[in-house]
Amino acid sequence: MQDNLFKINETEYILPGSRACQGCGLTLAYRHMLKALRENTVLTIPASCLCVLHGLYPITPVTVPCLNTTFASTAASASGIAAGLRALNKTDITVVAMAGDGSTYDMGIQALSGAAERTTDFIYVCYDNEGYMNTGTQRSSATPMGAITTTTPILTKEHSKKDFVRIMEAHDLPYLATTSPAYPIDLYEKFVKAKRIKGTRYMHIYSPCPPGWMFPAKDTVRMGQLAVETGIVVLFEIEDGKFRFTGRSKTMAERGKKQPIINYVGKQGRFRKMSIEQLNRLQAWVDSRWNDYLRKAEG
Amino acid sequence: MADVRILTGNEAAALGVKLCRPNVVAAYPITPQSQLAEILSRYVEGGEMRAEYVRVEGEHSALTVCISASTVGARTFTATSSNGLLYMHEQLHWAAGSRLPVVMCVVNRGVGAPWSIFNDQQDSLAQRDTGWIQLYCRDNQEIIDTIIQAYWIAESLYIPVMVCYDGFVLSHTMMPVDIPDAEEVRGFLPPYKAHTLLTPEAPRTINSVLFPWRRPNPEGVLCDGYMEMRYKLQAAMTRAHGVIQKANDDFAGVFGRDHGGLVWKYRCEDAELVFSGMGSIANEATVAADLLREEGIPAGVAGVRTYRPFPREEAAEALRSAKALVVLQKGLSYGYEGCLTSDLKAALYGTPLRIPVVDVVAGLGGRDVKAREIADAGRDAWKDLQAGKQGNRSLWLNCYTGEDHAG
Numbered sequence: 001m002q003d004n005l006f007k008i009n010e011t012e013y014i015l016p017g018s019r020a021c022q023g024c025g026l027t028l029a030y031r032h033m034l035k036a037l038r039e040n041t042v043l044t045i046p047a048s049c050l051c052v053l054h055g056l057y058p059i060t061p062v063t064v065p066c067l068n069t070t071f072a073s074t075a076a077s078a079s080g081i082a083a084g085l086r087a088l089n090k091t092d093i094t095v096v097a098m099a100g101d102g103s104t105y106d107m108g109i110q111a112l113s114g115a116a117e118r119t120t121d122f123i124y125v126c127y128d129n130e131g132y133m134n135t136g137t138q139r140s141s142a143t144p145m146g147a148i149t150t151t152t153p154i155l156t157k158e159h160s161k162k163d164f165v166r167i168m169e170a171h172d173l174p175y176l177a178t179t180s181p182a183y184p185i186d187l188y189e190k191f192v193k194a195k196r197i198k199g200t201r202y203m204h205i206y207s208p209c210p211p212g213w214m215f216p217a218k219d220t221v222r223m224g225q226l227a228v229e230t231g232i233v234v235l236f237e238i239e240d241g242k243f244r245f246t247g248r249s250k251t252m253a254e255r256g257k258k259q260p261i262i263n264y265v266g267k268q269g270r271f272r273k274m275s276i277e278q279l280n281r282l283q284a285w286v287d288s289r290w291n292d293y294l295r296k297a298e299g
Numbered sequence: 300m301a302d303v304r305i306l307t308g309n310e311a312a313a314l315g316v317k318l319c320r321p322n323v324v325a326a327y328p329i330t331p332q333s334q335l336a337e338i339l340s341r342y343v344e345g346g347e348m349r350a351e352y353v354r355v356e357g358e359h360s361a362l363t364v365c366i367s368a369s370t371v372g373a374r375t376f377t378a379t380s381s382n383g384l385l386y387m388h389e390q391l392h393w394a395a396g397s398r399l400p401v402v403m404c405v406v407n408r409g410v411g412a413p414w415s416i417f418n419d420q421q422d423s424l425a426q427r428d429t430g431w432i433q434l435y436c437r438d439n440q441e442i443i444d445t446i447i448q449a450y451w452i453a454e455s456l457y458i459p460v461m462v463c464y465d466g467f468v469l470s471h472t473m474m475p476v477d478i479p480d481a482e483e484v485r486g487f488l489p490p491y492k493a494h495t496l497l498t499p500e501a502p503r504t505i506n507s508v509l510f511p512w513r514r515p516n517p518e519g520v521l522c523d524g525y526m527e528m529r530y531k532l533q534a535a536m537t538r539a540h541g542v543i544q545k546a547n548d549d550f551a552g553v554f555g556r557d558h559g560g561l562v563w564k565y566r567c568e569d570a571e572l573v574f575s576g577m578g579s580i581a582n583e584a585t586v587a588a589d590l591l592r593e594e595g596i597p598a599g600v601a602g603v604r605t606y607r608p609f610p611r612e613e614a615a616e617a618l619r620s621a622k623a624l625v626v627l628q629k630g631l632s633y634g635y636e637g638c639l640t641s642d643l644k645a646a647l648y649g650t651p652l653r654i655p656v657v658d659v660v661a662g663l664g665g666r667d668v669k670a671r672e673i674a675d676a677g678r679d680a681w682k683d684l685q686a687g688k689q690g691n692r693s694l695w696l697n698c699y700t701g702e703d704h705a706g
Contacts (some may be wrong), residue, residue, distance in 0.1 A: 040499045044367060051508060058516040060504040067370055067497050068506035069363060070389055076360035080323065080367030080375075081497065083351040087322035087373050093499060111363070114356030 008188055009035040015061040020053040023217025025207035025224060026127045027053060029181035030098075033125065033205075034064055036191030041094045044069055044077040046103045049134045050127070072107040074099040075115040078122040086121075094195055095122040101142035102132045105164050116171040116200040123194050123201045126164070129209040137212040144232075145282060146265075146274035149212075156273045160285065168202040169238060175201040177237035177246075181208070182224025186235055186247035193237075206233045214269025226264040228252075231290045236297075243296040253294060261286055302478040308469035311439040311476045312378070312404050312462070313338035315446030317348045318484040319402075322373035325353040325364035329383040330416045331466035332406040336378060358383040362390035362401070369399040370505065371498070374450070374491040377401065380466055381408035384422045388429070391459075395430025395532065397506060398494060400453030400460070402446065403431075407578065407629070408466040409664040417665020418466040419629035420578065424606075424638045426461070430532055432539055433606040435577035436464040439474040441558050447484055448546040454491050455542050456535050463606075465579040465629075467665065479554050487553055536608045543605050561610035562617050563602045566592065570599025572681050573618055574673065575643060576627035577603045580662055584627060586670035587677055596681050603639060611646040618643075618652060623680045625657045627673060627696075636693060655680070655689050661696035672697055 013034035020027045026049055034041070043066040045051055051068060054060050069077035078097035085093055097115075099108055104126040112124060131149050132138040139149040141162040148156050168176055175197045179187040187205070194201040208223040210216065215223055227233040228248045235249040245253045252258050261283050265271045274282075306314070312335050316324070324343065326336040342348035351368075355361045358379050365375035379387060384405055394401050405423045409415035423433060432452060436442045442464050449460040464470060497505060513524040523531070540561060547560035565585045567573065572591065574584035581602035591598035601617035603610065618624060628637035635641060640658040647654070657680045662668040676696060683692075 042371075042497055042499060054504045054507050056514065057504075057507045057509045058514060058522040060507060062504060063502050065497050065499055065502040066504040066507075067367060068504070069367065070393055072359060073363040073390065076355065076363035077367040079353055079355070079360070080325070080364035080369075081371055083323045083325070083353050083364060084368030084371035084373035084375075087349075087351045087368070088371065090371075110356060111360050114360060117356075118354070 008032070008185070009038060011035065011038070013063050015063065017055070018053045018061045019055050020049065021211055021217070023210040023220045024049070025181045025209060025220050026050060026129065026205075028184070028220065029127060029179070029187060029205045029207055032181070032184045032188050033191050036188045037094055037096065037195055040092060041096055042081060043067070043096045043098060044074060044081060045097075046071045046074045046099050046108065047134070048100045048103060049129070050098060050100065052134060071103050073111055074103055074108050075112040075124055078124070079115045079118070079120045082121050096125060097122055098125040098127065100133070101126060101128040101130060101164075102140045105141045105162050113171065116168070116173060116202070119199045121198055121200070123203060125203045125205060127205040127207040129207045129212060130161070131209070131212050133209050133212045146278040147270045148273055149270070156278070165204050171200070172241070173202055174199040175237070175239050178204045178206065178233065178235055180206045180224045180228060180233060180235065182221045182228065183235065183247050190237060190246070212270070215267055219267070223264070223267065226259070226267065229259045230261045230264040231258040231286045232261060232264055234290065234293050236293065243293070245293070245297055253297060258290065302480075303475050304478060305473050306439055306476045307334065307471050307473050308439045308442050308464050309334040309406070309471070310338060311443040312446060312464070313342065314478055315443035316376050317342055318479060318481055319376070319447060319450045319488060320374065321350050321376040323351045323353065323364065323368035323375045324377070325355050325361040325375070326377050327355050327358045327361050327379065327383060329358075329380045331408060331470045332378050332380040332383070332404070334470070335404060335406065358386040359390060362387045362394060362403070365401045366390060366394050366397060366399055369401055370397070370493065370496070372491070372493045372496055375401050376403070378404035378406065380406045381410050381422045384426060385410060388426065391426055391429035391431060394459045396528070398457040398532070400450070400457055400491065402449045402453055402460050402462065404446070405461050405463045406466045406470045407463055415664035418468050419663045419665070420463065420465070421630035421663070423461060423463045424630035427607060427638065430458070431607065432458050432460040432543070434460065434462050435604055435606060436462065436469065437579060437582040437602065439469060439476050440556065442469065443476055443478065444550060444554065444556055444558060447479060447488060448550050451488055451546045452539070452543055456539055457494050458532070458535055458539060463578065468579045477556070483553055487550065539608045540610065559602070559604050561605040562613040563604055564617050565600040565602070567599040567601055567617055567620070569620055570597050571620060571622040572596055572598045572625070572677055572684070573621040573623070574598065574600045574625045574627060574677060575603060575639065577606060577639060580627050580629060580668055583668060583670050584673050587673035590670060590674040591677050591681070594678070596678065598677055606639070609642050609646070614643055614646045615650045615652065618647065621652065621654055623655050623657070623684045625659060625677050625680050627659045627661050627668075629662045631660050655684065656691045658691065658693040659696050660694070666697055668696065
């Protein structure tokens with residue numbers, strides 16, 4: 001497929017008036033994701049930034065049907081929707097569960113792992129903004145080492161980010177992909193593909209958050225691009241066990257070049273207390289993981 | 300020709316569920332519920348029951364599956380016990396708040412710590428305030444019949460229903476059970492209709508965030524706030540008294556068995572010493588009442604079948620002739636008294652009835668409760684009454700409470 005914005009579905013599924021923050025990476029990703037999934041989709045979401053985006057009863061800017069559920073239960077809720085629809089012979093509806101990193105990496109991991117093990121027919125989307133942003137930027141297990149959060153305010157987060165995508169890889173899913181709102185065509189194509197596949201599909205959206213990461217709201221796309229260009233985020237998909245770089249990461253892999261992480265870290269207020277030692281450790285981790293992916297791509 | 304079989308409580312429950320034709324079953328095994336989860340698996344795998352069975356990884360997910368499946372229009376069932384029920388706690392509120400007619404069997408078991416697999420009712424009593432209807436069964440016949448009524452009640456009111464029965468005492472004990480005819484159940488229980496469907500045909504966000512006030516929709520119609528929704532649940536619970544009684548009476552009309560609706564009475568008409576309780580312990584109290592009657596003590600039993608909504612008027616009416624009340628219960632509110640004692644005392648408030656109440660905590664963690672011991676407690680209450688002692692008392696039945704044990 002050619003990179004061409006004009007082939008993207010023109011229907012808007014998020015109308016003006018969302019309650020998300022200015023420059024929200026999630027909103028940008030959500031818009032293109034819903035365009036790819038189109039009609040005949042039902043969503044389930046936990047308490048989250050996404051829940052806030054959906055607005056206050058009885059008004060919502062989102063035109064896709066959506067069921068709210070509790071923080072730990074997003075994937076179980078999708079299991080229930082999928083089971084109910086199958087029992088009632090409504091088999092043409094795409095079931096989507098979508099939650100942040102807090103609800104995915106932390107409290108919701110049990111329900112997600114269970115649903116994936118049962119090969120539940122649904123798409124699970126984690127939008128990873130690297131913290132409990134909805135409650136005011138507290139630390140999650142997706143928060144990177146060295147970041148200031150409101151629960152790591154003085155010493156910064158001392159532990160490394162959990163590599164959650166690898167945990168999902170271990171579930172041997174028919175489709176798994178990483179995406180970024182900074183690359184909408186890449187994101188769109190992956191969701192178009194995910195919709196066509198049966199079984200549990202896991203989609204990871206790396207979602208820059210201006211207030212939480214402390215950068216200007218106008219720089220969301222740039223921050224998403226820098227994350228990819230420094231190798232902090234790697235765009236890829238795994239279809240039936242076959243790993244493939246996509247988009248900008250593919251070009252980078254072919255050219256053998258990536259930027260040093262300081263170009264990314266240095267632009268965000270949350271890293272202002274990061275030590276040189278932490279920076280070096282993070283760089284070493286990014287390099288090592290990048291090399292792992294290069295080896296994977298070779299097969 | 301009646302179909303009578305010798306069944307355990309769990310077997311009776313499984314047959315009751317099958318007769319109600321749920322579309323989705325989700326369950327996680329826990330003693331003493333496990334057998335029920337297993338039998339339903341067998342029904343589904345063997346093609347005897349057409350349902351999606353989701354073998355979840357925990358009880359929190361079990362109830363979540365029922366909640367979400369119910370929202371797309373499926374009739375749902377789950378079952379659990381003890382800590383499994385506690386693990387569901389968050390979702391209990393979510394199911395009731397969503398007004399979804401989920402039916403769940405609670406096979407009553409003591410709650411850890413320390414571990415006990417044996418029976419008491421602390422598990423479901425601790426869920427009293429979650430907005431679920433709670434029905435307590437006395438025997439295996441009542442289990443199968445109550446499950447059928449539970450769906451009728453839940454789907455009439457859009458309130459979830461717990462069908463509670465005692466672990467081991469009923470769940471693993473065999474009794475003759477008259478199996479209702481499948482066609483007659485089909486006639487009694489119409490198909491489930493969801494009040495709000497999650498469907499692409501009518502997109503909406505369900506259970507989104509509310510502010511404290513009412514708010515107009517885009518057409519300018521003022522919509523409920525959180526408090527109005529909560530009021531509606533309470534109002535439906537009030538309406539539930541009549542609905543539960545009607546389910547009981549209609550069921551009795553079709554199947555010939557009357558389980559008493561909200562409160563059942565045994566030799567209550569002229570009883571001056573009345574026992575009360577829920578589930579199998581109240582059944583045991585009927586034997587104690589007979590023993591005391593033989594001694595010339597006019598004893599009876601007013602059994603509470605519906606614990607929530609609490610049958611305030613029905614209970615007060617059943618106690619009309621009582622001069623003393625002995626409340627037997629397998630669970631308490633620590634720092635106060637047995638849960639049922641408080642509720643019955645409150646039901647008597649404002650009535651002319653001013654009688655001493657003996658709060659009996661019994662059978663915790665499966666401690667055996669014999670009819671003879673219940674009769675002893677009743678006889679003591681009777682003697683106090685004859686001696687003119689009017690005060691309330693508390694008693695831990697068949698429990699060593701020597702001074703060296705206090706604290």
